[in-house]
Amino acid sequence: MEVAEFRAELHAWLDAHHHEVAPDFDPPGTLDQRIAQMQRVKGILYEAGWMRWGWPERVGGLGGSPMLRSELGATMAARNLADPGVYSLVEVLAPTLIDYADPDLAADWVPRLLSGEEMWCQGFSEPGTGSDLATLSCRAVPDGGDPDTADTWIINGQKVWTSLAQYSQRCVLLTRTGTPESRHRGITAFFLDLDTPGITVRPIEMINGEREFTEVFLDDVAVPADRILGGVHGGWSVAMSILPYERSSCFWQRIAYLYPRVQRLVDAVDEHDDRAAEAVGNAFLALHTVRARSRATQHRLAGGATLGADTSIDKVLVASAEQTLYDSIRKCTTGVMELDDTPLGDVARIEYLYSRAATIYGGTAEVQRNIIARRLLELGEEG
Amino acid sequence: MHAAERALLEETVRDAVTRAVDAGASVDAVLGELGWLEMLDAEPRDAVEIVFTALGLANATAGVLDDVLAVACGVEPRPDLAVLLPRFGAWAPAAEAIDGEKRIDGLATARGATATDLLVVADDGAAVVPLAACAVSAVEGVDPIGGWHRVRGVVTGAAPVPVGADRWEAAVAAGRRALGHQIAGNGRAVLDLARTHALDRVQFGRPIASFQAVRHRLAETLVAIEGLEATLGAAWDDGTPITSALAKAAAGRTARTVATHCQQVLAGIGFTTDHPYHLYLKRAMVLEGLFGNADAIVLDVGRHLIHTRSAPTLIEL
Numbered sequence: 001m002e003v004a005e006f007r008a009e010l011h012a013w014l015d016a017h018h019h020e021v022a023p024d025f026d027p028p029g030t031l032d033q034r035i036a037q038m039q040r041v042k043g044i045l046y047e048a049g050w051m052r053w054g055w056p057e058r059v060g061g062l063g064g065s066p067m068l069r070s071e072l073g074a075t076m077a078a079r080n081l082a083d084p085g086v087y088s089l090v091e092v093l094a095p096t097l098i099d100y101a102d103p104d105l106a107a108d109w110v111p112r113l114l115s116g117e118e119m120w121c122q123g124f125s126e127p128g129t130g131s132d133l134a135t136l137s138c139r140a141v142p143d144g145g146d147p148d149t150a151d152t153w154i155i156n157g158q159k160v161w162t163s164l165a166q167y168s169q170r171c172v173l174l175t176r177t178g179t180p181e182s183r184h185r186g187i188t189a190f191f192l193d194l195d196t197p198g199i200t201v202r203p204i205e206m207i208n209g210e211r212e213f214t215e216v217f218l219d220d221v222a223v224p225a226d227r228i229l230g231g232v233h234g235g236w237s238v239a240m241s242i243l244p245y246e247r248s249s250c251f252w253q254r255i256a257y258l259y260p261r262v263q264r265l266v267d268a269v270d271e272h273d274d275r276a277a278e279a280v281g282n283a284f285l286a287l288h289t290v291r292a293r294s295r296a297t298q299h300r301l302a303g304g305a306t307l308g309a310d311t312s313i314d315k316v317l318v319a320s321a322e323q324t325l326y327d328s329i330r331k332c333t334t335g336v337m338e339l340d341d342t343p344l345g346d347v348a349r350i351e352y353l354y355s356r357a358a359t360i361y362g363g364t365a366e367v368q369r370n371i372i373a374r375r376l377l378e379l380g381e382e383g
Numbered sequence: 384m385h386a387a388e389r390a391l392l393e394e395t396v397r398d399a400v401t402r403a404v405d406a407g408a409s410v411d412a413v414l415g416e417l418g419w420l421e422m423l424d425a426e427p428r429d430a431v432e433i434v435f436t437a438l439g440l441a442n443a444t445a446g447v448l449d450d451v452l453a454v455a456c457g458v459e460p461r462p463d464l465a466v467l468l469p470r471f472g473a474w475a476p477a478a479e480a481i482d483g484e485k486r487i488d489g490l491a492t493a494r495g496a497t498a499t500d501l502l503v504v505a506d507d508g509a510a511v512v513p514l515a516a517c518a519v520s521a522v523e524g525v526d527p528i529g530g531w532h533r534v535r536g537v538v539t540g541a542a543p544v545p546v547g548a549d550r551w552e553a554a555v556a557a558g559r560r561a562l563g564h565q566i567a568g569n570g571r572a573v574l575d576l577a578r579t580h581a582l583d584r585v586q587f588g589r590p591i592a593s594f595q596a597v598r599h600r601l602a603e604t605l606v607a608i609e610g611l612e613a614t615l616g617a618a619w620d621d622g623t624p625i626t627s628a629l630a631k632a633a634a635g636r637t638a639r640t641v642a643t644h645c646q647q648v649l650a651g652i653g654f655t656t657d658h659p660y661h662l663y664l665k666r667a668m669v670l671e672g673l674f675g676n677a678d679a680i681v682l683d684v685g686r687h688l689i690h691t692r693s694a695p696t697l698i699e700l
Binding site for chain 1: 602
């Protein structure tokens with residue numbers, strides 16, 4: 001199916017089924033409400049087939065370009081049916097399973113994620129491992145000592161910034177299986193059931209009052225060897241394989257989510273206020289620039305290109321566009337996010353404060369610039 | 384145009400423009416020999432992208448912008464036809480029709496020195512008038528080798544060419560895209576100068592390219608240029624005036640980003656006329672203002688969005 005045809009049919013379908021898919025609460029709602037809404041809508045869209053386009057047939061998909069997934073996620077974000085921050089986990093976790101899990105297991109698991117039956121999370125960061133992921137220390141050892149024959153692995157350690165683990169049934173977990181000095185060569189990925197004994201999940205309250213992130217403590221957690229993704233010591237390539245999805249469809253969804261925020265702003269400001277016009281224009285320019293870039297990136301991906309360091313440019317643009325937009329909203333609606341106790345103020349505060357993380361998560365703005373300097377500009381090693 | 388064919392054309396045009404600049408030859412004449420007008424007719428997007436990027440890269444002085452504008456106005460382009468450009472910083476036509484006269488006060492490219500005729504667009508339509516009927520003076524300004532001209536005069540009894548307001552809007556959009564590509568080429572050339580300097584220049588016992596503060600400035604410059612190029616691609620694909628306006632705004636912002644970061648990295652040598660950086664900076668200062676600088680366009684777009692109470696996504700997958 002062509003993207004334009006998909007878009008037209010999807011919009012017509014959503015218009016016709018508006019009452020079924022729309023949230024049954026007023027924004028912002030609680031995180032519990034928003035997660036339940038997303039899972040419910042995923043179920044409806046999976047049933048109707050929309051959620052299956054762009055995914056391979058061997059995992060229950062209907063095939064077609066991954067751009068169809070971008071389009072669906074973007075439409076859900078633009079219509080406020082699902083928050084792109086939480087929805088994006090589908091986009092980063094399903095491809096990992098498709099590419100690295102046993103094919104029969106992937107065929108069993110992936111539909112559960114797409115249909116909203118389950119949620120999964122991503123256990124990458126650790127207290128001592130932020131930008132420098134290769135230093136992670138959460139330890140996995142083969143039960144009995146031999147990695148080639150062990151049926152079970154035992155995991156001990158701690159993860160942090162694990163989004164939505166408290167709602168999730170499973171986790172793609174990166175562990176250290178080599179020496180502490182082995183860096184990216186000694187990492188193994190597991191697909192872990194979160195109801196396994198020894199796992200404790202503790203939500204972390206974010207700066208905007210919500211509890212999207214968690215800490216995950218692993219204490220002698222036993223995992224079957226067939227839950228290893230990408231082989232022993234093959235975890236780094238599993239982690240890196242997420243990048244093209246995170247930097248294409250997820251960004252497109254994020255961008256789609258931001259346009260209605262500009263709409264909210266242009267509806268709110270005084271027509272004769274040139275200070276507002278300037279702020280709106282600046283936000284719109286930044287957003288249009290990253291939309292143009294992301295569109296080109298996705299066409300390159302669809303044309304067979306391998307995405308790599310060049311997507312650091314997309315990342316810098318999306319983060320700065322998001323922050324520019326929320327700075328403009330703050331400038332044009334003085335007092336709303338600071339002092340308005342109505343839901344309008346709640347939404348403004350939650351979103352503004354969340355936007356401050358755009359230059360931190362998914363690789364900080366500084367790390368992106370380091371990558372651009374070394375890989376794209378070929379400036380040699382840092383001193 | 385196939386990718387391989389396009390790459391070959393790109394290389395040919397760049398080489399020819401660079402050689403013309405080095406030899407002090409007419410860039411317009413060289414482009415004419417390469418079949419510029421035929422290319423512009425057959426493959427307008429490839430032609431404009433390739434030629435204006437090459438002009439930016441080589442900091443070439445040319446009058447081919449006039450051909451792009453003439454075509455957009457529905458007038459047959461020719462090497463002896465100049466087009467009246469808006470006043471600096473503006474994009475309204477630089478001619479007013481009053482009592483059958485056209486009062487002209489605008490700018491012209493290097494073609495102001497060689498053309499015989501001038502295409503003048505005013506609110507009542509367009510006319511091709513003899514350039515000799517106007518007062519044409521060379522403008523040195525900040526960019527004395529840019530070939531810029533000021534054109535003034537009052538013209539009567541000119542043969543009218545039917546040109547509607549939508550044609551002028553299309554001409555503004557076409558001019559903005561062409562200038563956007565020229566600014567992108569200019570930015571790429573400056574980034575290359577700064578990158579080379581950063582790798583060559585040794586201080587504290589190591590190349591300054593190894594310092595993160597320097598690296599981040601150059602990275603930021605590349606982000607701006609690639610963002611600009613994406614908006615130009617979107618403007619061509621979309622074809623409506625607003626995406627070309629946004630591309631020109633991105634170009635203006637990019638020109639400032641390039642100047643801020645690259646001049647700082649080039650430091651002392653970039654502050655002298657011994658190094659070519661200053662020529663690129665000065666050209667970009669003029670290109671930035673033609674058909675509206677970034678601040679003016681951003682304000683205009685913002686007013687439009689608020690007036691229509693609409694923030695459309697403009698481009699789709």
